[in-house]
Amino acid sequence: MSTTAIDTQVALNGALNRNAPLRQSAGVQVTDYENRQTVGKITVDNPKMVCREVNVHYGQKHAIKNVSLDIGANEVIAFIGPSGCGKSTFLRCLNRMNDTIPTARVTGQIKLDDDDIHAKEIDVVQLRARVGMVFQKPNPFPKSIYENVAYGPRIHGMVNTKAELDDLVRESLERAGLIKEVEKRMLEPGTSLSGGQQQRLCIARAIAVNPEVILMDEPCSALDPIATAKIEELIDELRENYTIVIVTHSMQQAARVSQRTAYFHLGDLIEIGDTDQIFTNPRHKLTEDYITGRFG
Amino acid sequence: MQPLLLLTLLLLSVGAYHLGRKRAFAVAGGQIRNLHSLPGFYGFYAALWCGLPALAVLALWAIAQPGILVNWVVAGLPPELQNLPPDRLNLVVNDLKNLVSGNFVSSASDPVMVEAANRYRQLRAIGNAALWVAVLSFAIGGIAYAWRAISPALRARNRVEGIINLFLIASSTVAIFTTIGIVLSVVFESLLFFRQVPVSEFLFGLQWSPQTALRADQVGSSGAFGAAPLFAGTLLISGIAMLVAVPIGLMSALYLSEYATPKFRAFAKPALEILAGIPTVVYGFFAALTVAPLIREIGAAVGLHVASESALAAGLVMGIMIIPFVSSLSDDVINAVPQSMRDGSYALGATKSETITRVLLPAALPGIVGSILLAVSRAIGETMIVVMAAGLSANLTANPLEAVTTVTVQIVTLLTGDQEFDSPKTLAAFALGLVLFAVTLILNIIALRVVRKYREQYE
Numbered sequence: 107m108s109t110t111a112i113d114t115q116v117a118l119n120g121a122l123n124r125n126a127p128l129r130q131s132a133g134v135q136v137t138d139y140e141n142r143q144t145v146g147k148i149t150v151d152n153p154k155m156v157c158r159e160v161n162v163h164y165g166q167k168h169a170i171k172n173v174s175l176d177i178g179a180n181e182v183i184a185f186i187g188p189s190g191c192g193k194s195t196f197l198r199c200l201n202r203m204n205d206t207i208p209t210a211r212v213t214g215q216i217k218l219d220d221d222d223i224h225a226k227e228i229d230v231v232q233l234r235a236r237v238g239m240v241f242q243k244p245n246p247f248p249k250s251i252y253e254n255v256a257y258g259p260r261i262h263g264m265v266n267t268k269a270e271l272d273d274l275v276r277e278s279l280e281r282a283g284l285i286k287e288v289e290k291r292m293l294e295p296g297t298s299l300s301g302g303q304q305q306r307l308c309i310a311r312a313i314a315v316n317p318e319v320i321l322m323d324e325p326c327s328a329l330d331p332i333a334t335a336k337i338e339e340l341i342d343e344l345r346e347n348y349t350i351v352i353v354t355h356s357m358q359q360a361a362r363v364s365q366r367t368a369y370f371h372l373g374d375l376i377e378i379g380d381t382d383q384i385f386t387n388p389r390h391k392l393t394e395d396y397i398t399g400r401f402g
Numbered sequence: 403m404q405p406l407l408l409l410t411l412l413l414l415s416v417g418a419y420h421l422g423r424k425r426a427f428a429v430a431g432g433q434i435r436n437l438h439s440l441p442g443f444y445g446f447y448a449a450l451w452c453g454l455p456a457l458a459v460l461a462l463w464a465i466a467q468p469g470i471l472v473n474w475v476v477a478g479l480p481p482e483l484q485n486l487p488p489d490r491l492n493l494v495v496n497d498l499k500n501l502v503s504g505n506f507v508s509s510a511s512d513p514v515m516v517e518a519a520n521r522y523r524q525l526r527a528i529g530n531a532a533l534w535v536a537v538l539s540f541a542i543g544g545i546a547y548a549w550r551a552i553s554p555a556l557r558a559r560n561r562v563e564g565i566i567n568l569f570l571i572a573s574s575t576v577a578i579f580t581t582i583g584i585v586l587s588v589v590f591e592s593l594l595f596f597r598q599v600p601v602s603e604f605l606f607g608l609q610w611s612p613q614t615a616l617r618a619d620q621v622g623s624s625g626a627f628g629a630a631p632l633f634a635g636t637l638l639i640s641g642i643a644m645l646v647a648v649p650i651g652l653m654s655a656l657y658l659s660e661y662a663t664p665k666f667r668a669f670a671k672p673a674l675e676i677l678a679g680i681p682t683v684v685y686g687f688f689a690a691l692t693v694a695p696l697i698r699e700i701g702a703a704v705g706l707h708v709a710s711e712s713a714l715a716a717g718l719v720m721g722i723m724i725i726p727f728v729s730s731l732s733d734d735v736i737n738a739v740p741q742s743m744r745d746g747s748y749a750l751g752a753t754k755s756e757t758i759t760r761v762l763l764p765a766a767l768p769g770i771v772g773s774i775l776l777a778v779s780r781a782i783g784e785t786m787i788v789v790m791a792a793g794l795s796a797n798l799t800a801n802p803l804e805a806v807t808t809v810t811v812q813i814v815t816l817l818t819g820d821q822e823f824d825s826p827k828t829l830a831a832f833a834l835g836l837v838l839f840a841v842t843l844i845l846n847i848i849a850l851r852v853v854r855k856y857r858e859q860y861e
Contacts, residue, residue: 261756
């Protein structure tokens with residue numbers, strides 16, 4: 107009992123004991139690293155993406171430390187953790203968005219299906235067409251609703267005729283659950299929509315290029331509860347066709363939409379497992395502290 | 403003016419500030435929180451009461467004193483001088499003033515005048531002494547008033563800020579009134595011109611030969627004030643300048659904002675902006691002595707006749723001068739496109755060039771248009787380069803290899819040298835200025851509106 111109290115204190119002070127005792131044990135897989143463990147099973151049976159020993163440095167800052175995990179096909183996996191824990195940074199590794207930050211350096215192996223995304227023969231443009239992304243703040247281009255969705259198919263030469271493009275735009279908007287609201291106003295600027303509609307427009311824009319994986323970086327943090335509910339519903343539907351990785355600050359949201367959850371802390375992957383298990387029965391002290399609201 | 407008096411007044415005000423502060427502390431019983439305002443405001447309150455009324459008295463006195471003194475002195479002159487007609491009397495007064503300031507005048511030997519001058523000096527000395535007394539008593543009276551007025555409930559901050567507010571308003575209106583004054587003077591002179599030369603002839607006439615006869619039988623007495631060749635020349639040179647400045651400026655803006663490393667950008671952007679800091683007269687002789695002969699030689703080599711002073715030379719150099727306007731402003735607006743737009747585009751698998759041409763440029767377009775319009779109005783108003791490199795002959799031509807002249811150059815030539823101020827020749831300069839002003843004003847208004855519209859887009 108006294109040990110637990112001390113550990114909590116240490117964790118709260120930020121000087122974290124990465125080898126804090128597991129709450130309980132039998133049959134739990136633990137991956138050991140130099141100075142910490144990842145609790146839980148990092149592998150899945152049919153992985154879509156496989157990440158091994160991923161490290162990210164921003165200049166001097168070591169933002170992601172030796173993170174390994176699998177992302178299963180057609181699953182929704184949630185990354186949770188306190189601010190600055192590296193979950194967004196890790197997400198941006200998956201479609202190499204960190205390439206746009208001059209000081210960022212990514213090492214380790216990340217595979218999409220069987221392709222190493224850092225391999226020379228992989229074109230980052232192709233990769234991003236396969237791994238789409240939706241951002242924290244809705245960022246429609248200052249163009250019409252139609253043009254926002256048509257942007258991706260156009261630059262990738264996915265359609266040959268205007269009619270095909272029309273169909274593709276309609277279909278994408280339909281999948282994003284936005285078609286009814288914008289059918290009559292396709293030529294109005296995307297910025298004229300409400301926040302929630304803009305975010306669904308961004309999702310439609312992402313799925314228009316027919317990606318295999320969709321990365322969502324806190325997609326609901328700028329939205330009201332009703333718009334959030336719509337997006338969450340949409341994520342659940344999209345799972346049928348896509349693999350989705352979502353970063354969220356809302357633990358309820360992670361619990362509602364995801365099948366697996368990964369808990370990050372100061373650049374370390376602390377615990378990963380089925381969402382049900384993580385939220386009902388966290389095995390690592392830090393995970394438990396975070397989801398019970400003791401810090402974060 | 404009275405520098406010593408002003409200095410005294412300033413010192414008194416400083417003293418008043420300290421007195422006011424002290425008084426505030428005293429009435430508050432040493433507790434600042436008993437006061438409505440901070441003690442400094444009570445200090446300023448006292449200083450303003452000391453300085454402002456006294457300054458007003460000083461200003462009024464300075465305006466009124468000379469007139470009053472002259473009247474008194476004139477009243478003391480012998481009747482035969484007093485009863486002169488007003489213009490002759492004016493001459494006498496002028497003589498008198500010169501005598502007073504010790505200049506040599508023809509009437510120096512006239513005892514009446516010498517006596518009058520002495521009287522003037524005497525009166526002035528008395529007046530100045532009275533001024534000291536009046537100003538200082540107003541200053542001290544002001545301090546006394548403030549001393550009595552300061553109480554914990556006095557809203558010193560509000561009063562002081564009110565006065566400061568007035569100062570700010572006055573400062574901001576200086577520029578506005580100056581502009582209005584300039585516009586009015588140009589408009590009135592132009593009206594005088596249009597009374598002599600019809601507007602339609604001025605705007606659409608094809609012959610520009612601004613001269614007026616001194617005598618009716620003079621050779622070449624018929625002036626022609628058709629400004630069309632000037633407008634054409636201005637357009638031609640500005641057009642060439644924009645052909646140089648817009649592509650180069652835009653591309654350097656794109657490079658700086660999207661491709662350049664931060665290190666290179668930190669060096670290159672200020673370096674480009676130095677171009678804007680070179681005096682235009684330096685560009686002028688660069689154009690006239692280096693570029694124009696070069697163009698003529700190249701032209702001769704390929705068998706073209708190029709005038710020594712060509713629109714091309716002036717336009718090219720002017721274009722280079724304007725590059726920083728386009729590049730710096732465009733760079734700013736491209737940078738102002740939110741990073742989220744770039745991220746959104748990259749995340750869809752767009753390349754850098756696709757992102758630039760399909761997202762960034764359309765998003766920044768209004769701002770870029772604004773920067774180009776500002777550059778155009780700069781090009782139209784540019785004078786020095788054209789004076790030196792483009793020549794003075796008002797040819798109506800679209801050939802950039804010939805000499806042309808522009809509106810600004812003609813204004814310069816019309817107004818240099820000794821001129822009558824009521825001849826159409828001089829007045830034509832005001833009419834040209836009016837046209838120039840109208841065009842650049844319209845361009846600036848359009849540019850500002852376009853830029854403002856752009857600003858609203860992401861908010």
